[in-house]
Amino acid sequence: MKLSKSLIEILKAKSHGLTIAYLTTASFGGKPNVLPLPFTDVVEDELILFPDLFAQKTKVNLNENIHASISIFNDATNIQTVIEGTADVIQWGHPSRFKLFGLEAGAVLERWGDWDETVEAILEASEESARPSVYAQRGVIVFRPEKIVEVNQ
Secondary structure, rough: OOOOOHHHHOOOOOOOOEEEEEEEOOOOOEEEEEEEOOEEEEEEOOOOEEEEEOOHHHHHHHOOOOOOEEEEEEOOOOOOEEEEEEEEEEOEEEEOOOEEEEEEEEHHHHHHHOOOOOOOOHHHHOOOOOOOOOOOOOEEEEEEEEEEEEEEE
8 A cells, every 4th residue: 555645754754843653563362562663764655664673562462463553643744644554573684585565674674774783873863853864773663554544634
């Protein structure tokens, strides 16, 4: 499912205001976990990427149940969106040709940086840019949207 240009701009933090995406997963037994993530990326206008920064409960839930949802709010546009879909994780250690939702692990991990990079680089990013060009993380959570609901405008 292709995402709208305005939603992509919000997700990539290129629009004005602060955007936080809340990734919600649930275990096989229905126990939920919500992970707030201020940094996202969009690939091919249809896959949303999140850094795996110690997202242990999220990864456990995704191992049991790939269905997930994202709630997004941007304070400048006052637009609230809920996206339902499926998700999984590309981790360091996957073969570079491993594919998830059509994405090659090597290309995604190269785009997002190596865990050996210091987390301080993220913390030291200026408030003005607030979004580092490359992230330090353990892997990348890949979310494939299936249904989009605009809550309000």
